[in-house]
Amino acid sequence: MREQLLTLLEIQELDRQLDDLRSGLAELEEARELAGLREEVESARERVNGIRNRLESLNKDVRWLERESDVLCAKWQEMEGTMYSGKVKSAKELEQMQEKVAELKKEQAQLEDRALNGMEEIERLTERQAEEARRLQSLEARLAAAEEEHRQEVDRVRDILAEVSSRRSALAAAVSERILAEYDRIRERRGGVAVAEMKDGLCTGCSVSLSHLLIEQVRRGEGTYKCESCGRFLCYRGE
Numbered sequence: 001m002r003e004q005l006l007t008l009l010e011i012q013e014l015d016r017q018l019d020d021l022r023s024g025l026a027e028l029e030e031a032r033e034l035a036g037l038r039e040e041v042e043s044a045r046e047r048v049n050g051i052r053n054r055l056e057s058l059n060k061d062v063r064w065l066e067r068e069s070d071v072l073c074a075k076w077q078e079m080e081g082t083m084y085s086g087k088v089k090s091a092k093e094l095e096q097m098q099e100k101v102a103e104l105k106k107e108q109a110q111l112e113d114r115a116l117n118g119m120e121e122i123e124r125l126t127e128r129q130a131e132e133a134r135r136l137q138s139l140e141a142r143l144a145a146a147e148e149e150h151r152q153e154v155d156r157v158r159d160i161l162a163e164v165s166s167r168r169s170a171l172a173a174a175v176s177e178r179i180l181a182e183y184d185r186i187r188e189r190r191g192g193v194a195v196a197e198m199k200d201g202l203c204t205g206c207s208v209s210l211s212h213l214l215i216e217q218v219r220r221g222e223g224t225y226k227c228e229s230c231g232r233f234l235c236y237r238g239e
């Protein structure tokens with residue numbers, strides 16, 4: 001029985017490691033350290049998309065302004081053609097046409113100004129787009145590298161967990177089902193410690209002195225004995 005209890009003590013150490021590994025893995029899987037970088041990539045991507053949308057609409061505007069300007073130009077040219085054809089005899093009508101031509105030219109000049117401003121804006125934004133796209137690319141590369149590193153770390157912890165688990169299974173095969181089941185129950189109740197070594201007549205689980213009878217029984221190790229105070233299994237390695 002002594003052997004089983006000492007094995008149980010080893011199992012308990014592995015269980016402690018497994019608890020740590022599992023909580024470490026759970027935290028790792030949340031990948032909180034990647035969240036900041038992911039957000040940076042996301043906002044860089046939004047900036048690039050925002051600029052692209054703005055460029056699309058500016059290009060549309062400029063094309064529209066150019067078309068409208070061509071329409072106005074055709075109008076006043078036609079009107080001038082009529083004026084200089086000699087067909088219009090009335091001085092008043094000619095004067096009105098001249099005024100209209102001047103008005104159309106002015107309107108066309110305004111459209112051309114707006115188209116020009118649009119083109120300047122397009123040029124400026126195109127440069128910024130290239131800059132932001134480069135920034136996005138480098139952030140994406142950084143994120144990919146960090147994700148890869150993170151994946152490797154998760155795999156590494158999973159491997160260790162599997163290895164410790166299989167060591168635990170091998171040890172558990174040497175301990176009776178009944179003791180293992182009780183061990184699990186006590187461990188749950190007693191903060192992860194279900195087996196305590198007896199040292200100098202004390203339970204190391206709760207530091208309480210054990211009775212002489214119990215000390216003798218645990219020393220002989222013929223059965224399973226529990227601390228009278230904390231209820232943990234007691235094991236004994238020899239003084």
Ligand SMILES: [Zn+2]
Pocket residue numbers: 196203204205206207208227228229230231232
């Ligand atoms: Zn105790």
